[in-house]
Amino acid sequence: MVSGKKFIYAKAFSGFPTLDNFRLEEFELPDSVKDGEVLCQAEYLSVDPYMRPYMSRYPEGVLMIGQQVARVLKSANPKYPEGSLVCGKFGWATHTLVKPEDGDWDTIFPLPELKGQPSSYGLGVLGMPGNTAYFGLLELGNRGSDGAAGAVGSVVGQIAKIKGCKVIGFAGTQEKCDYLVKELGFDFAFNYKTDDIKESLKKAAPKGVDCYFDNVGGEISSTIIGHMNLYGRIAVCGSISAYNSKNMAKEMAPIIQPHMIFQQLKMEGFVVTRWADRWFEGIKQNLQWIEEGKIKYTETVTDGFENMPQAFFDMLNGKNTGKAIVKV
Ligand SMILES: NC(=O)C1=CN([C@@H]2O[C@H](COP(=O)(O)OP(=O)(O)OC[C@H]3O[C@@H](n4cnc5c(N)ncnc54)[C@H](OP(=O)(O)O)[C@@H]3O)[C@@H](O)[C@H]2O)C=CC1
Numbered sequence: 001m002v003s004g005k006k007f008i009y010a011k012a013f014s015g016f017p018t019l020d021n022f023r024l025e026e027f028e029l030p031d032s033v034k035d036g037e038v039l040c041q042a043e044y045l046s047v048d049p050y051m052r053p054y055m056s057r058y059p060e061g062v063l064m065i066g067q068q069v070a071r072v073l074k075s076a077n078p079k080y081p082e083g084s085l086v087c088g089k090f091g092w093a094t095h096t097l098v099k100p101e102d103g104d105w106d107t108i109f110p111l112p113e114l115k116g117q118p119s120s121y122g123l124g125v126l127g128m129p130g131n132t133a134y135f136g137l138l139e140l141g142n143r144g145s146d147g148a149a150g151a152v153g154s155v156v157g158q159i160a161k162i163k164g165c166k167v168i169g170f171a172g173t174q175e176k177c178d179y180l181v182k183e184l185g186f187d188f189a190f191n192y193k194t195d196d197i198k199e200s201l202k203k204a205a206p207k208g209v210d211c212y213f214d215n216v217g218g219e220i221s222s223t224i225i226g227h228m229n230l231y232g233r234i235a236v237c238g239s240i241s242a243y244n245s246k247n248m249a250k251e252m253a254p255i256i257q258p259h260m261i262f263q264q265l266k267m268e269g270f271v272v273t274r275w276a277d278r279w280f281e282g283i284k285q286n287l288q289w290i291e292e293g294k295i296k297y298t299e300t301v302t303d304g305f306e307n308m309p310q311a312f313f314d315m316l317n318g319k320n321t322g323k324a325i326v327k328v
């Protein structure tokens, strides 16, 4: 009997995740599939910041949530032929038996034609994070980014450059800042751990900031908001600075209301699934920009399914540049 492996959310997160939060289990795979079913084998799995706050919605004992690029091992469904690749919200599991329903593309869909780009990009620039950058930036009309060297921020900055903006990024190491400026073409990048944010903004944006793509929240965000121009726009994408807090709901950022009022700012939170009906438009456009050499992309790959928790910790600790993924 062939078996698969999965990570169970064994103990609720409290503070920064630890190995105690996870339990690795084996399970038996079916010998065959029934009508309409598909058995998939994970090739790449994603570790994302949202997993930390979203798991608080689930009880202990469930499968860890997440997306993967998987290969169809066995199929009794003509839409998913054996050997083809799919994108699936299958959680932290090596194998998944699924019966796709018509229209339920949220659970599984065939990996789009990526024209020779790595299939793992389906979890990054040609998937959810790429669409977050594309729709969040262009639909909410914002330019400028923190959390800049990650999966979302690195694409946000490059799309903003394509649209003719001056781009300032913030990231947690000098290497990442060098990467943003020298490789990706950002105009400025600052290390938020060592540089003074106010002074950095005075230098890079002496006339103020028009648009801000906020990936981290907290104090840095409040400082940037305090440097914004009249009618500035803020896309609130993520709040990773608070995700590992023991009580995220009680986290307080310095007061931003005076800036919001007197600079007449517009601030809007979003979740990328708002644009579910335009999902493939985002992928197609980002793919075209990659092919034209206008978007560059990198990944930080951890080898081995057993290392999923470590890859997750490393991503939360800023060890990744670009998209953090796990190769099975
Ligand atoms: N609204 C939406 O629909 C979506 C929102 N997001 C959000 O976008 C943000 C970025 O996600 P993604 O690009 O996938 O992840 P990244 O690839 O950017 O990985 C996370 C990065 O966050 C940085 N970080 C960690 N802790 C802190 C902290 N306390 N303060 C500042 N930066 C920190 C680290 O880089 P460093 O070295 O720079 O510290 C780390 O590499 C997250 O907040 C996420 O929740 C993502 C997808 C969809």
Ligand SMILES: C/C=C/C(C)=O
Residues within 6 Å of the ligand: 049, 050, 237, 238, 239, 271, 272, 273
């Ligand atoms: C879909 C992802 C959402 C966040 C907040 O990361």
